[in-house]
Amino acid sequence: MIPLYLKIANYLETKILKGEYLPGDKIPSENILSEQFNTTRTTVRKALAELEKKGIITRVFGLGTFVTEINIVSKKKIGIIVQNTKIVYGIIKFCSKIGSKCFVVERVENLEAEKQAIKQLLSMGVDGIIMEPTVNSIANDILKSLLQNNFPVVFVDRSIDIGFPVPTVINNNYSGGKMLGEHMRKVHKIKSAIYVTSEDMTISSVYERYNGIKDGLKFSPEIIKVPKIDGDYSQIIKFAKKVDAIFFCNDMMAVRGITTLLQNNIKIPNDIKVLGYDNDYVSKIVNPKLTTVNQDLSLIGETAASLMVSLIKNEKVELENKIESKLIIRKSCGCKEEEEKNVQRKRQRN
Known part of the structure; x- marks a missing residue:
């Protein structure tokens, strides 16, 4: 069972990541949060301490608690190697809310092009890569090296057994x-x-x-x-x-x-x-x-971006994330x- 202080921390963090609280905004006081969650100020204080450790909020004595102007998430760069434009849109949509920059490379047709795309993104200083793997990815030694060194990677649209656990967001x-x-x-x-x-x-x-x-x-x-x-x-x-x-x-x-x-x-x-x-x-x-069958491709992209943020912050994530579909x-x-x-x-x- 998740402790209440973590539930409060996750609630506030989600609102910040969705842009409901923007950098510099003042978040509700300890008194308001304790009433909202029917708990003590001590529990709320513990939740705020968790967010402060992550660099997401800043507490200013006598003034209140504010969303950090330059937090660890907004400074990050995310590389995208995805063919489907709707998935790319979902990724960019999520990243725009939190201030992260996205770098999209052109469609890759073969193994060599995939390797060059990764090299290009790394040269731009990306902090993680969201990609649509292909059967060629199994032989991608650059990708395997990144995964071996715990570089954040999220797969979308399909999963590939590449020898390393990779968080994946796919349609069911x-x-x-x-x-x-x-x-x-x-x-x-x-x-x-x-x-x-x-x-x-x-x-x-x-x-x-x-x-x-x-x-x-x-x-x-x-x-x-x-x-x-x-x-x-x-x-x-x-x-x-x-x-x-x-x-x-x-x-x-x-x-x-x-x-x-x-x-x-x-x-x-x-x-x-x-x-x-x-x-x-x-x-x-x-x-x-x-x-046909309708996939919520934009949601796949948004979910993948959310997972990437969690990986960058060294948080644990689910490896398999399935988005439901609808018969048309x-x-x-x-x-x-x-x-x-x-x-x-x-x-x-x-």
Whole structure:
């Protein structure tokens, strides 16, 4: 059980990190806090002492307690190696509230580019790195060296077994996949399907989405791998008349797959049903609109930034942090407009 003084300290720290108390602001007095938490001034004083040790507040005799003008958090620099712009937005949004500076490097395509990105950030004097790992990261000796020396690193969007414990913030991909699978089994009674990915199944998000879909369907779709996300999708054509549905690992792939199917006169959802994942902007503009899973990517970014702050302050954090998702029903799965609305209403009630 967490002692009350720590609860009070965490409460105040959260308000400071969210920007509700800004540098130089006076925080409530010991009397007010003791009444608010129904405790003694001694307990409140102990909580304030914890924050003062961290450099977050300054107590001035006769005047009160103030948020430190230049605290240890606001002086820190955070490096970002993340492709998804919504996640980057969430990181920057959180950091802007606490005054930390962010440095974003361009998208990395391979192991060497990832190494150069880390070197570039280190040359800027960053105090921690938030990154979206890939299968290449497993062989990144620079990254491993940083982790071995306890340099703060947070992974987002996917987890990779790199040989060191790394705090990770991800969508609950299994839950999202299972919602897709259950919908297709219960509503559309599908009996066969394929799962299309451009990434290796060792990537946590790829594997967990598949696992969720499999458990939701109660059978195992065949796994099809295309060379790259913007590569050749022609191999899916041979499955169009053999299976009931195609589950794509993400929406960008689904849109490319839909284009390939339509170019070959295969109608969606009449001939085959198509599903994506991410609720990317393209899912709403493709025809037919794409059934998918919505991730709160901005929240993933904000959570990752919050973890980074805790790591910089040498605090313990949870290694696995999952953000829940939501099923988005549209026409590509075979639902008509009214069915789509009914399913969404039912989910909201539950």
